[in-house]
Amino acid sequence: xxxxxxxxxxxxxxxxxxxxxxxxxxxxxxxxxxxxxxxxxxxxxxxxxxxxxxxxxxxxxxxxxxxxxxxxxxxxxxxxxxxxxxxxxxxxxxxxxxxxxxxxxxxxxxxxxxxxxxxxxxxxxxxxxxxxxxxxxxxxxxxxxxxxxxxxxxxxxxxxxxxxxxxxxxxxxxxxxxxxxxxxxxxxxxxxxxxxxxxxxxxxxxxxxxxxxxxxxxxxxxxxxxxxxxxxxxxxxxxxxxxxxxxxxxxxxxxxxxxxxxxxxxxxxxxxxxxxxxxxxxxxxxxxxxxxxxxxxxxxxxxxxxxxxxxxxxxxxxxxxxxxxxxxxxxxxxxxxxxxxxxxxxxxxxxxxxx
Numbered sequence: 001x002x003x004x005x006x007x008x009x010x011x012x013x014x015x016x017x018x019x020x021x022x023x024x025x026x027x028x029x030x031x032x033x034x035x036x037x038x039x040x041x042x043x044x045x046x047x048x049x050x051x052x053x054x055x056x057x058x059x060x061x062x063x064x065x066x067x068x069x070x071x072x073x074x075x076x077x078x079x080x081x082x083x084x085x086x087x088x089x090x091x092x093x094x095x096x097x098x099x100x101x102x103x104x105x106x107x108x109x110x111x112x113x114x115x116x117x118x119x120x121x122x123x124x125x126x127x128x129x130x131x132x133x134x135x136x137x138x139x140x141x142x143x144x145x146x147x148x149x150x151x152x153x154x155x156x157x158x159x160x161x162x163x164x165x166x167x168x169x170x171x172x173x174x175x176x177x178x179x180x181x182x183x184x185x186x187x188x189x190x191x192x193x194x195x196x197x198x199x200x201x202x203x204x205x206x207x208x209x210x211x212x213x214x215x216x217x218x219x220x221x222x223x224x225x226x227x228x229x230x231x232x233x234x235x236x237x238x239x240x241x242x243x244x245x246x247x248x249x250x251x252x253x254x255x256x257x258x259x260x261x262x263x264x265x266x267x268x269x270x271x272x273x274x275x276x277x278x279x280x281x282x283x284x285x286x287x288x289x290x291x292x293x294x295x296x297x298x299x300x301x302x303x304x305x306x307x308x309x310x311x312x313x314x315x316x317x318x319x320x321x322x323x324x325x326x327x328x329x330x331x332x333x334x335x336x337x338x339x340x341x342x343x344x345x346x347x348x349x350x351x352x353x354x355x
Contacts (some may be wrong), residue, residue, distance in 0.1 A: 010064030010329030079136030120280025212244030231257035236257035242328035260286030290327035
């Protein structure tokens with residue numbers, strides 16, 4: 001049987017015994033200091049990195065462990081601090097501290113938080129970014145976890161963050177406003193990726209799941225400009241999609257100057273496989289095949305998955321250019337079945353959580 005590179009778009013941050021939630025609630029209640037909170041979070045990050053490598057993943061995601069929300073992470077990384085938080089921002093030395101970060105998420109002394117709304121068609125919610133007049137990189141927000149991951153695992157890592165088009169769509173921008181904002185944002189976005197690359201990132205995974213939604217033709221130039229701007233970065237840029245198929249924009253996506261494209265072959269299975277059969281797949285790109293359901297607690301039928309790979313994927317791409325993945329970020333799942341001791345054995349055997 002052929003061996004393939006394996007990866008996932010992201011892994012749960014809660015912890016098998018809800019350690020993350022406990023640390024967060026103790027920090028919010030003032031029962032632990034910021035330094036103690038940071039130490040506990042660093043320990044959790046290390047444990048989940050080791051868990052994924054121990055499970056055999058060749059490419060472990062970094063940047064998916066958010067203190068609250070992965071969209072908020074990119075927002076603060078790009079300096080999207082609403083005007084109502086400017087005084088607190090100044091008081092924090094114009095740095096993104098946990099106090100400022102959680103103020104954006106939960107509000108602060110009567111200042112309302114960012115709006116929260118649903119993440120695609122899931123039960124997860126994200127915080128809607130507010131776009132500033134001027135973007136300003138706070139690179140340390142993503143660089144810190146990256147350096148910790150390097151110290152823990154060394155090689156076999158990929159930097160994961162929300163892609164530029166999806167970020168602006170999640171900020172509820174449309175049409176000309178989106179195009180104008182993309183032009184302003186891209187130099188800072190690129191600067192942040194350059195910083196990660198300078199510190200050893202060789203694979204950059206950009207989540208562009210908005211491409212499974214209706215993409216107005218007038219907005220497509222924003223997508224093109226984004227990836228043309230990033231095209232000469234000395235790293236593999238992977239454009240990843242989840243929660244559906246990209247049939248209507250298949251040819252446009254495949255023409256983008258990226259090293260690889262991630263496809264949801266669970267929720268978007270029929271649409272993506274049909275487009276693959278009709279149009280093929282570029283031979284100069286990696287196909288990241290989301291073949292394991294990232295939202296379903298039931299064990300995947302691996303024999304059926306392998307038959308799909310053998311019959312429908314391998315005829316259209318070479319084995320070394322085929323990476324196997326979950327269909328979406330695994331944060332939709334509990335972490336480990338091992339703690340479910342009270343279930344009937346037959347039922348327990350049929351379950352497969354994130355681990």
